[in-house]
Amino acid sequence: MDRESMEVDVLIVGGGPAGLSAACKLMMLASEKQLDLTVCLIEKGSEIGAHILSGAILEPRSLNELFPKWQETDAPLSTSVSNDEFHLFLTDKHAIKLPQWAIPKPMHNKGNYVVSMGNVCRWLGEQAEALGVEIYPGFAASEVLYHDDGSVKGVATGDMGITASGERKDSFVRGMELHAKYTLFAEGCRGHLGKEIIEKFELDKDKSPQHYALGIKEIWEIPKEKHSPGLVIHGTGWPLSESKSDGGGFLYHADDNQVYIGLFTDLNYSNPYVSPFEEFQRWKQHPKIRQYLEGGSRVTYGARAAVKGGLNSLPKLNFPGGLIIGCDAGTLNSVKIKGNHTAMKSGMIAAEAVIEGLTKDEPASKELTHHTAMFLESWLYDELYRARNFTGFVHKFGFLLGAALIWIDQNIFLGRLPFTIRDNNHDHSLLKEAAESSPIDYPKPDNEISFDRLSSVFLSNTNHEEDQPCHLTLIDPNIPTQNNLPKFSEPAQRYCPAGVYEIVDEQAGPRFQINAQNCVHCKTCDIKDPAQNIIWKTPEGMGGPNYPNM
Numbered sequence: 001m002d003r004e005s006m007e008v009d010v011l012i013v014g015g016g017p018a019g020l021s022a023a024c025k026l027m028m029l030a031s032e033k034q035l036d037l038t039v040c041l042i043e044k045g046s047e048i049g050a051h052i053l054s055g056a057i058l059e060p061r062s063l064n065e066l067f068p069k070w071q072e073t074d075a076p077l078s079t080s081v082s083n084d085e086f087h088l089f090l091t092d093k094h095a096i097k098l099p100q101w102a103i104p105k106p107m108h109n110k111g112n113y114v115v116s117m118g119n120v121c122r123w124l125g126e127q128a129e130a131l132g133v134e135i136y137p138g139f140a141a142s143e144v145l146y147h148d149d150g151s152v153k154g155v156a157t158g159d160m161g162i163t164a165s166g167e168r169k170d171s172f173v174r175g176m177e178l179h180a181k182y183t184l185f186a187e188g189c190r191g192h193l194g195k196e197i198i199e200k201f202e203l204d205k206d207k208s209p210q211h212y213a214l215g216i217k218e219i220w221e222i223p224k225e226k227h228s229p230g231l232v233i234h235g236t237g238w239p240l241s242e243s244k245s246d247g248g249g250f251l252y253h254a255d256d257n258q259v260y261i262g263l264f265t266d267l268n269y270s271n272p273y274v275s276p277f278e279e280f281q282r283w284k285q286h287p288k289i290r291q292y293l294e295g296g297s298r299v300t301y302g303a304r305a306a307v308k309g310g311l312n313s314l315p316k317l318n319f320p321g322g323l324i325i326g327c328d329a330g331t332l333n334s335v336k337i338k339g340n341h342t343a344m345k346s347g348m349i350a351a352e353a354v355i356e357g358l359t360k361d362e363p364a365s366k367e368l369t370h371h372t373a374m375f376l377e378s379w380l381y382d383e384l385y386r387a388r389n390f391t392g393f394v395h396k397f398g399f400l401l402g403a404a405l406i407w408i409d410q411n412i413f414l415g416r417l418p419f420t421i422r423d424n425n426h427d428h429s430l431l432k433e434a435a436e437s438s439p440i441d442y443p444k445p446d447n448e449i450s451f452d453r454l455s456s457v458f459l460s461n462t463n464h465e466e467d468q469p470c471h472l473t474l475i476d477p478n479i480p481t482q483n484n485l486p487k488f489s490e491p492a493q494r495y496c497p498a499g500v501y502e503i504v505d506e507q508a509g510p511r512f513q514i515n516a517q518n519c520v521h522c523k524t525c526d527i528k529d530p531a532q533n534i535i536w537k538t539p540e541g542m543g544g545p546n547y548p549n550m
Contacts, residue, residue: 008040011180015043018326019186020124022347027131044140046542048125049118053304053550062344076119081109082230089237104410116549140541152321154179183322190523194328203315211309217262222296239282245269267427275494278442281450301456303497303522311388335387386415395423434489453499461546471539480512
């Protein structure tokens with residue numbers, strides 16, 4: 001059965017802040033220039049915002065540019081930052097609140113907002129549709145399509161209604177081909193098509209490897225007397241410091257007596273016994289954090305990898321037939337710990353480049369080479385340039401010396417030191433063997449502040465059609481038990497925050513089991529597996545988490 005096809009001018013893959021901002025800007029510019037433009041955006045989640053997970057403190061710079069009068073609308077930005085604290089967690093009992101002067105300037109949050117980026121994206125989706133963008137949620141792009149000359153032609157959505165063994169069900173529906181003059185890939189961190197595009201066109205040639213962190217987040221409803229709207233708390237140190245791992249936690253007081261709480265674990269950690277999920281459960285037990293959660297109730301849970309390599313790891317953004325934008329490329333500012341305003345700006349710059357290409361009536365096979373100059377002249381490039389040494393300082397010099405160098409770089413030199421520090425190690429390559437590492441005895445959950453994986457995944461509203469091909473594939477099915485298990489004590493069973501991977505002891509020996517139903521689409525396995533043996537591919541559309549307001 002041949003696939004049906006649809007022709008559009010611009011196709012956007014992904015309904016996050018980058019893709020939606022690009023869509024809105026495209027229609028605005030088309031209106032200004034009186035262009036008849038068809039823009040189509042597809043999103044694998046069941047609705048716009050369903051797969052969005054972010055802290056989040058939103059810097060409104062890009063939003064101000066895109067919608068200057070957003071404050072006169074019902075935009076979901078109602079809680080401005082009222083108090084900004086940064087703590088150094090020394091032990092499981094003690095933490096030091098750092099004075100404001102000791103915090104790098106870009107980390108200050110005056111003028112920013114505590115938001116649900118899921119709800120911000122839903123609002124952006126409404127604006128995009130009002131401008132004439134065609135949005136199709138529940139359609140997962142599974143394949144990149146190419147012209148005969150090798151340029152990108154568009155994407156194909158995945159077939160639906162196929163059994164795990166590959167047979168067609170009665171509900172079988174063939175995927176559709178979407179052809180476009182230009183295709184923008186905005187899938188978020190470690191997008192599986194973006195990864196293919198980067199490799200095919202060698203967009204990361206002469207760049208440092210990309211670096212990542214795993215962010216785990218919960219929303220809690222806490223007693224009113226403990227709630228302080230706009231209070232922002234960041235922290236670093238314990239518990240990750242005990243395993244010599246890097247990262248940090250956050251606690252943001254939103255509206256309606258809710259707090260957003262989470263922990264980022266840098267995925268360059270070396271001890272295979274580290275469990276980012278368990279580290280998060282420990283962090284919540286610290287008296288500084290627990291005091292807010294006691295008497296409260298957990299509402300939602302989720303996890304997502306974040307890209308943090310910065311400018312040194314940023315690939316070339318243009319290729320024949322399109323652009324890669326936002327966290328699919330890696331535009332997060334790791335000094336600010338923010339990637340939403342930068343993703344939005346990257347989408348807006350992409351829209352300007354596409355409109356210029358279309359008005360010149362350039363063929364789709366021609367690269368939008370002028371996009372490079374537009375990016376280099378933007379405040380986005382300047383911001384990423386000033387933050388370029390953050391990851392290198394932390395990874396090369398450790399937390400204490402690295403933090404001191406970051407302070408000097410940002411507060412004295414304003415990010416313009418006359419040298420660049422790079423980390424050219426791949427995160428997955430830094431795991432030590434189990435024999436060289438100390439096992440970690442994590443405490444059992446108390447089911448009041450700390451919880452287990454499966455009850456947590458339940459709160460993410462994750463669901464996949466059970467009888468479908470597994471979207472988590474192994475290049476070599478023997479590696480987990482014949483290599484990773486004896487060598488690294490199979491770290492997948494610990495780094496996955498959703499209980500997807502487990503080792504099942506059977507009479508014939510240990511068996512590596514994949515519980516794909518649990519997958520929250522965080523992409524950590526695709527990143528951290530030491531053998532690079534696990535490949536994450538998109539499941540059927542609408543599968544995965546359904547976050548209400550993450």
